[in-house]
Amino acid sequence: MGDHSDGIPAGSDAVAKAGLNEVEKFQDPGLPPHRLRLADTDPRAAKRAERQVAILFGVSVVGTLLFFFGYFFIRLDDTIATLRLQNMLLGLGTAFAMLGIGTGIVHWARALMPDHEVSEERHELRSEADREAAVKIVDDIVEETGIKRRPLIRNTLLGAVALAPFPAIVMFRDLGPLPANALKHTMWDKGIRLVRDPTGTPIKASDVTLGSAFHVIPDGLNDLHEGKLEEKAKAVVLLMRLDPSQLNPSKGREDWSYNGIVAYSKICTHVGCPVALYEQQTHHLLCPCHQSTFDLTQECKVIFGPANRPLPQLPISIDSEGYLVAQSDFHEPVGPSFWERG
Amino acid sequence: MSTAAETPYKPVTTTGRITDFVDQRVGGSGILREFGRKVFPDHWSFMFGEVALYSFVILLLSGTFLTFFYDPSMAESVYNGSYVPLKGVDMSVAMNSTLNISFDIRGGLFMRQVHHWSALLFTASIAVHMLRVFFTGAFRKPRELNWVVGGVLLILSLADGFTGYSLPDDLLSGNGLRIIQGVITSIPVIGTYISFFLFGGEFPGTAIIGRLYVLHILLVPAMILLMIAIHLFMVVVHKHTQYPGPGRNDRNVVGYPLGPVYAAKAGGFFFIIFGVIAAMAALFTINPIWNYGPYDPSPISAGTQPDWYIGWVDGALRLMPGWLLGLPLEWNIPLPWGVNTLSLNVLIPALVPAGIVFTVLFAYPWIERWVTKDDREHHVLDRPRNAPTRTAIGMAGFTFYCVLWAAASSDLIATHFHVSLNDVIYWLRALIFIGPIVAFVVTKRIALALQRKDREIALHGRETGRIVRLPHGEYQEVHAQVDDYKRFKLVGYESPVPSAGVPNRNGIVTKAEKRRALLSRFFFEDRVAPATPGELHAAHDHGHEQIEESEKAKEVAH
Numbered sequence: 049m050g051d052h053s054d055g056i057p058a059g060s061d062a063v064a065k066a067g068l069n070e071v072e073k074f075q076d077p078g079l080p081p082h083r084l085r086l087a088d089t090d091p092r093a094a095k096r097a098e099r100q101v102a103i104l105f106g107v108s109v110v111g112t113l114l115f116f117f118g119y120f121f122i123r124l125d126d127t128i129a130t131l132r133l134q135n136m137l138l139g140l141g142t143a144f145a146m147l148g149i150g151t152g153i154v155h156w157a158r159a160l161m162p163d164h165e166v167s168e169e170r171h172e173l174r175s176e177a178d179r180e181a182a183v184k185i186v187d188d189i190v191e192e193t194g195i196k197r198r199p200l201i202r203n204t205l206l207g208a209v210a211l212a213p214f215p216a217i218v219m220f221r222d223l224g225p226l227p228a229n230a231l232k233h234t235m236w237d238k239g240i241r242l243v244r245d246p247t248g249t250p251i252k253a254s255d256v257t258l259g260s261a262f263h264v265i266p267d268g269l270n271d272l273h274e275g276k277l278e279e280k281a282k283a284v285v286l287l288m289r290l291d292p293s294q295l296n297p298s299k300g301r302e303d304w305s306y307n308g309i310v311a312y313s314k315i316c317t318h319v320g321c322p323v324a325l326y327e328q329q330t331h332h333l334l335c336p337c338h339q340s341t342f343d344l345t346q347e348c349k350v351i352f353g354p355a356n357r358p359l360p361q362l363p364i365s366i367d368s369e370g371y372l373v374a375q376s377d378f379h380e381p382v383g384p385s386f387w388e389r390g
Numbered sequence: 391m392s393t394a395a396e397t398p399y400k401p402v403t404t405t406g407r408i409t410d411f412v413d414q415r416v417g418g419s420g421i422l423r424e425f426g427r428k429v430f431p432d433h434w435s436f437m438f439g440e441v442a443l444y445s446f447v448i449l450l451l452s453g454t455f456l457t458f459f460y461d462p463s464m465a466e467s468v469y470n471g472s473y474v475p476l477k478g479v480d481m482s483v484a485m486n487s488t489l490n491i492s493f494d495i496r497g498g499l500f501m502r503q504v505h506h507w508s509a510l511l512f513t514a515s516i517a518v519h520m521l522r523v524f525f526t527g528a529f530r531k532p533r534e535l536n537w538v539v540g541g542v543l544l545i546l547s548l549a550d551g552f553t554g555y556s557l558p559d560d561l562l563s564g565n566g567l568r569i570i571q572g573v574i575t576s577i578p579v580i581g582t583y584i585s586f587f588l589f590g591g592e593f594p595g596t597a598i599i600g601r602l603y604v605l606h607i608l609l610v611p612a613m614i615l616l617m618i619a620i621h622l623f624m625v626v627v628h629k630h631t632q633y634p635g636p637g638r639n640d641r642n643v644v645g646y647p648l649g650p651v652y653a654a655k656a657g658g659f660f661f662i663i664f665g666v667i668a669a670m671a672a673l674f675t676i677n678p679i680w681n682y683g684p685y686d687p688s689p690i691s692a693g694t695q696p697d698w699y700i701g702w703v704d705g706a707l708r709l710m711p712g713w714l715l716g717l718p719l720e721w722n723i724p725l726p727w728g729v730n731t732l733s734l735n736v737l738i739p740a741l742v743p744a745g746i747v748f749t750v751l752f753a754y755p756w757i758e759r760w761v762t763k764d765d766r767e768h769h770v771l772d773r774p775r776n777a778p779t780r781t782a783i784g785m786a787g788f789t790f791y792c793v794l795w796a797a798a799s800s801d802l803i804a805t806h807f808h809v810s811l812n813d814v815i816y817w818l819r820a821l822i823f824i825g826p827i828v829a830f831v832v833t834k835r836i837a838l839a840l841q842r843k844d845r846e847i848a849l850h851g852r853e854t855g856r857i858v859r860l861p862h863g864e865y866q867e868v869h870a871q872v873d874d875y876k877r878f879k880l881v882g883y884e885s886p887v888p889s890a891g892v893p894n895r896n897g898i899v900t901k902a903e904k905r906r907a908l909l910s911r912f913f914f915e916d917r918v919a920p921a922t923p924g925e926l927h928a929a930h931d932h933g934h935e936q937i938e939e940s941e942k943a944k945e946v947a948h
């Protein structure tokens with residue numbers, strides 16, 4: 049390390065010289081001499097540049113006309129093709145209209161306007177005299193208000209000003225209701241049929257073949273007039289059938305499945321995307337947003353990715369007609385974690 | 391007083407009379423006298439800020455057009471417009487009106503695409519502009535506060551981008567909102583309440599689009615406008631920085647006068663930016679919401695991506711494991727009133743990377759100021775190679791950002807290159823720590839190497855590619871000396887040395903001062919000093935000797 053303290057590997061000619069002084073610095077040679085452009089010396093080149101600028105402005109005119117053509121003469125006929133054509137004509141028309149003006153002006157400035165670089169002095173941002181004068185003014189103002197001599201005024205003002213903004217914050221209270229228990233319950237309840245999303249047709253247990261998967265909503269969701277999306281955002285379920293020997297139910301969950309058919313919340317326990325990808329071969333569920341992976345054979349335990357908790361399981365059975373129904377609501381809140389989840 | 395002064399000025403033409411009328415009431419002559427010929431330095435890298443400003447103007451223009459047709463309501467409706475595949479589909483009024491803008495308002499799709507493309511360009515150009523300012527040291531005194539204003543503008547641009555992204559209420563943006571809601575609920579104590587207040591109840595509710603709309607078209611743009619005004623005002627006060635070179639120093643400003651050259655170039659550039667955005671909107675589809683469909687909490691498509699500027703936060707969410715070495719990152723904490731849940735697997739990636747990036751970004755001018763103890767005004771920029779440690783720090787930060795950004799496309803990387811998705815994530819998890827360190831070391835070495843090359847050229851000239859054979863058989867490449875102007879650009883920089891800790895008044899080197907000295911060593915330990923006239927002289931003599939020797943050798947040979 050010691051060898052590096054002066055900067056450079058030993059033996060290099062670039063070793064820093066300590067105590068470098070002004071004398072050993074190169075003197076600023078000043079602005080380099082101005083070099084004339086072709087258009088400055090050759091009138092024909094100047095004329096040519098002039099024509100080029102005019103042509104560019106002409107391109108702009110053509111662009112604007114192209115826009116009008118696209119706007120008035122392309123008939124939209126409910127197909128994407130005409131929409132694309134019109135969009136392209138309007139866009140390219142505008143592009144030429146703007147680029148013509150822009151490149152024309154810039155070319156004009158570069159080729160024909162004077163290109164002498166000039167030097168200007170910078171001004172002091174704050175002079176000492178200004179500072180002193182300002183301090184004096186502030187002192188005088190403070191003195192004239194008498195705020196230092198009258199602490200009663202100062203303190204009551206501070207108190208009033210500190211308190212006054214609070215109503216503005218309190219006013220926002222009615223932006224929304226308090227959470228209460230909303231996040232802890234879903235529409236599911238004992239006996240509610242599992243129906244297909246989005247058609248709402250019930251599912252017979254015998255329809256669920258080995259290896260298949262169904263996107264499921266609770267029966268009655270589609271009939272809701274208010275809060276349909278809010279309920280759906282909590283209640284969507286994935287239904288899959290595995291060989292019963294592959295399920296390894298923990299104690300107390302042995303009868304939550306029916307004949308190898310299991311139902312799990314579709315809402316990711318990470319930040320709430322729908323866990324929509326079912327890998328049939330591996331029995332993994334994958335969230336397409338952040339790639340959390342859940343293993344169906346281990347009660348949807350997280351085996352990869354940012355989620356922490358398994359997907360909640362919906363206990364199911366069948367009703368007298370053989371349709372799949374819920375045994376109850378989920379036994380834990382679905383979706384992302386929240387402070388009051390517990 | 392002379393008689394000439396008493397005779398009032400009488401304009402001749404109508405235009406003159408109108409101008410004079412206004413001038414006498416607003417004092418325009420004085421303003422023009424002050425600013426009409428104000429000098430602006432010219433460099434291609436100064437254009438990024440202009441790009442940002444102009445894309446904001448285009449955002450205002452196209453956005454205003456869109457507001458005339460867009461309806462920010464989440465009321466249910468049935469689509470009945472021109473796009474056949476979605477006919478009869480239930481969707482919110484917001485989505486419905488966005489589809490109508492796209493399919494039934496002539497030029498509506500074009501304006502939507504212009505608006506979206508310029509939003510992407512706005513955030514991108516602010517980011518690149520800030521990189522330029524950082525790497526050239528333009529944030530140094532007296533411009534620290536303007537750097538902070540720029541950082542605030544960056545955050546505001548992200549905020550305006552995201553609020554606008556959600557307005558069509560399509561499937562993709564709805565899932566984006568869902569992710570935001572999931573992140574918000576992970577905030578300890580108040581998270582659930584914030585979520586309920588923001589969405590007016592449970593997600594998605596019927597309030598959020600209207601609220602985001604007000605933020606998007608009123609509150610955030612107003613703040614952006616205010617910040618831009620402050621930003622530009624300070625640019626005028628400080629005058630623009632300039633790159634180092636002959637004739638340029640901290641006391642002057644060299645460039646083109648505002649009128650006509652600079653005004654023409656800058657004004658023309660606005661039209662060029664507009665034209666480029668229009669061409670992008672004409673040729674490249676962006677956000678085809680008709681392919682996504684209306685928001686529904688159940689469906690989702692694989693391989694979805696947020697807009698580019700949100701990517702790094704999404705990437706952080708993807709990289710964070712839910713379990714670390716078999717330990718859960720979500721804790722259920724038993725408290726006197728019950729059990730509460732702390733979801734670190736969401737909270738850490740949502741807050742920590744952005745927290746680090748923005749803290750360092752805002753604090754950096756003061757960090758460097760403290761380390762260097764440099765209180766001088768700087769108006770001449772550093773070439774990035776001449777501040778190796780700063781450049782290396784910048785590249786380390788940039789690499790950190792890029793790894794997070796790449797992580798937002800982890801699934802696409804996996805499917806595109808046929809590699810395992812899990813491996814992509816494992817690699818990126820490692821890279822987030824290793825990448826910045828490697829970038830730091832490599833960048834610093836490259837910067838030092840470039841400085842040495844500059845020295846070499848300043849002292850020995852540039853390689854001409856002409857090889858000569860000396861009489862004794864040695865081959866040499868002839869170097870051409872650079873002229874004084876070019877040489878001054880190569881040698882006209884400062885290369886500070888590490889400064890040791892200075893004792894305070896009581897003769898004690900405080901802990902803070904020791905830390906500063908340590909950082910100073912970290913910054914300036916490896917340095918390449920600019921070449922001096924003495925060295926140039928020595929180099930020349932060396933060269934002459936050689937030639938003279940070879941002349942002698944020639945004579946001997948004869």
